[in-house]
Amino acid sequence: MNAAPTPPPRTTPLCQAHRRLGAKMIDFGGWLMPVNYPSGILDEHKATRTAVGMFDVCHMGEIHFRGARAAEAVQRLVTNHVGKLYDGRAMYTVACNPKGGIVDDLIVYRVKSDHFLIVVNAANIAKDFQHFVEQVGSWCEIRNASDETGLISFQGPKAQACLAHLTRAPLAMLKPFHFLPDVEVAGRPVWIARTGYTGEDGFEIFCAAPDAEPLWQAMLDACAGMGGKPVGLGARDTLRLEARLSLYGNDLTDETTPLEAGLGWVVKFDAGDFIGREALLRQRDAGLQRKLAGFVMLGRGIARHGYPIRDPSTGARVGEVTSGTVGPTVGKNIGLGYVPALLHRAGARLLIDCRGKPTEAEVVEGPFYRR
Amino acid sequence: MSENVPNELLYTEDHEWVRQEGNLVTVGISQFAVDQLGDVTQVDLPNEGEALKRHEVLGSVESVKAVSDVYAPVSGKVVKVNSPLQDSPEYVNEEPYDGGWMAQIELSNPDELKGLMTSAAYEEFLKDHEG
Numbered sequence: 001m002n003a004a005p006t007p008p009p010r011t012t013p014l015c016q017a018h019r020r021l022g023a024k025m026i027d028f029g030g031w032l033m034p035v036n037y038p039s040g041i042l043d044e045h046k047a048t049r050t051a052v053g054m055f056d057v058c059h060m061g062e063i064h065f066r067g068a069r070a071a072e073a074v075q076r077l078v079t080n081h082v083g084k085l086y087d088g089r090a091m092y093t094v095a096c097n098p099k100g101g102i103v104d105d106l107i108v109y110r111v112k113s114d115h116f117l118i119v120v121n122a123a124n125i126a127k128d129f130q131h132f133v134e135q136v137g138s139w140c141e142i143r144n145a146s147d148e149t150g151l152i153s154f155q156g157p158k159a160q161a162c163l164a165h166l167t168r169a170p171l172a173m174l175k176p177f178h179f180l181p182d183v184e185v186a187g188r189p190v191w192i193a194r195t196g197y198t199g200e201d202g203f204e205i206f207c208a209a210p211d212a213e214p215l216w217q218a219m220l221d222a223c224a225g226m227g228g229k230p231v232g233l234g235a236r237d238t239l240r241l242e243a244r245l246s247l248y249g250n251d252l253t254d255e256t257t258p259l260e261a262g263l264g265w266v267v268k269f270d271a272g273d274f275i276g277r278e279a280l281l282r283q284r285d286a287g288l289q290r291k292l293a294g295f296v297m298l299g300r301g302i303a304r305h306g307y308p309i310r311d312p313s314t315g316a317r318v319g320e321v322t323s324g325t326v327g328p329t330v331g332k333n334i335g336l337g338y339v340p341a342l343l344h345r346a347g348a349r350l351l352i353d354c355r356g357k358p359t360e361a362e363v364v365e366g367p368f369y370r371r
Numbered sequence: 372m373s374e375n376v377p378n379e380l381l382y383t384e385d386h387e388w389v390r391q392e393g394n395l396v397t398v399g400i401s402q403f404a405v406d407q408l409g410d411v412t413q414v415d416l417p418n419e420g421e422a423l424k425r426h427e428v429l430g431s432v433e434s435v436k437a438v439s440d441v442y443a444p445v446s447g448k449v450v451k452v453n454s455p456l457q458d459s460p461e462y463v464n465e466e467p468y469d470g471g472w473m474a475q476i477e478l479s480n481p482d483e484l485k486g487l488m489t490s491a492a493y494e495e496f497l498k499d500h501e502g
Contacts, residue, residue: 024409041435042410234409234436302413302433326412326435355431355438 012058013150013212021230029123029249031059034232041234045328048156048198048239049371052228054219055153055197055236057204058212061125062149063132065116067140072272074108074116076136079258079280081271085110090177090193093266095131096276100257100283104128105248107195111181119151121248135275150212154219155202155231155239157371162223163203167192171203186218197236199243199369241334242327242369244294250305251292251322251336259283260338261292290319291344293363295352296332301359303335303352310351310358311343318343321352330368335361375402377468381484382493383444388468389487396484398444399472400432400463403497408434411463416452417474423449425483430473432463445483447476 009032018025023034034056036044047053065074075082080093089110095103104124109117120128129144136142154163160171169183169192179193188211196202207215220230231239237247246252246261258267259280267280297303303324308317324335335352343350348363376382381389386404390397405411413433423429423443430441452474456462463471478484488496 035436036409040410238435300413300415302438304438328435 010059012056013209014056014058014152014216017213017216018056018230023230023232026233028233031122033059034230036232036234037230039229041232041238042328044229044231044235045238047227047229048200048231048235049329050156051158051226052154052156052162052223053198053200053231053235053239054216054223054228055155055231056216057151057153058149058209059122060151061120061122061128061144061146062151062206063118063120063125063129064143064145065118065132065140066114066143068114069139070114070116071110073136073139073142074118075272076139076274077118077132078106078108079267079271079274079276080108081268082108082110082116083271087112088178088180090179090195091266092177094252094258094263095128096258096274096280097254098275098279100259100276100279101254102248102252102256102258102261103131103254105246105252105263107193109179109193123249148209150207150209150215152205152207152212152216152219153196153198153202154205154223155196155198155200156228157201158223158226158228159200159202162226162228163192163219165222166218176201186215188215190215197243197245198239199245199367200239200371237323238325238328241323241325241336242330242367244336244367246292246336247323256292256338257283260288260290288341290338291341292322292336293339293344293348293350294334294336294365294368295350295361295363296327296330296334296368297352297359297361299359299361301352301354301357302326302333303337303354303359303361307355308353309337309339310353311340312349312351312360315351315358317353324352327368332368334368339363376490376494376497378490380468380490381444381487382490382496383442383487384496385442387441387444389444389484390472391484394478394481395450395475396445396447396478397472397475398429398441399467400441401493402467404432404439405464405467405471408432408437408439410435411460414456414460414463414473416454416456417449419449419452421449422479423447423476425480432460441473443476444487445476445478445480447479449474450477451475
């Protein structure tokens, strides 16, 4: 086979650490990342739910907005209410295109009134940066610090207790979606945010890229005695899906709007004149044709990205699975997919076409797992 | 490596193994296949009595990560399936060559066994495969 040559995947500063731990590495969206370590996805999932899971998220993007008009620039880009933020406060939001489609889902951190940080998905760094600069590049300084910034996620019920061994930062006072800039972990300068992507309590540690490996090692040592483990992309997916957190590229795309994706809570029409506002207002007023539904499988089968969703009464294809997996903690096979608004109600039945086998599923509201 | 590729078995390029006992063969997936899949969470087996041709889908093994078809390494009638796998798919991870077997097939064309790889050939194949 003569496939077109693909560029070698990029590596994070933790690549050698993963190899030493025996991780199975895969090319994920252009990044060489651990999919799992030797103990396996189910074990890593359980460690995160019961103790601590450590995730290399250095590949994610960090884009800084600085200047007197920084807040205004960020508000032009995102749908949530930037004016509600204060120093040390973060929020989840999306950036939309003029049609209301999602450019990316993001976390916005207000460092100071004239300095905001936006953390973006790894696969979208170039696209987002270009979009940001095109739209508001003349309003303030926009700097892509992704390559020089490391990010380690430390998640689980024992995360605070473990991290407390490595820092004097007042972790107990740090509330969800708040962060502490200019603190230290294991003697390295870091920012600590109480955010994550697993449905557990936890922290994300921003650092200088060269500090990522020593920090990773210190955190690994600090949590190992309490059942903490490194966790790869495989369990990251089962954890986030149980918590019903969307994955960009699967559940969210340029073609789907936050209203359809069940992210209406991050769209604040009174926040300002953000890009996509008018299209989203029109969609809201016209009513939604389709919505992202969560479902549990009733029959034997695991839904996978791309499997057709059929209406059980007609057998007609009405949508597609955007995410699907085993839910190790909930003990059910779970998934997400866009369905006609009429089928988007708790208890509605769907047929998931598992490689030609129609398998019954039931629509459920809310997260599959709550801690 | 060799403890992962038992000598007495035959292998396919799709990473199935075959154990011959007279006119019967037992079929499963190799340690290499299991390592690639990771935690197996569901196994689909053929029906007993079903006639399969070589290369037809015999069943599937689904892990947290992916789903993978298992192909009949030889033609014949399925005389028995390892039904405990329905409730305990983890046997495939724990004992791929033993408790993780999938189906027993009565050979309809014993010559087909000549087309399978010996353990030595399979080990060579894996070396090439892994680059």
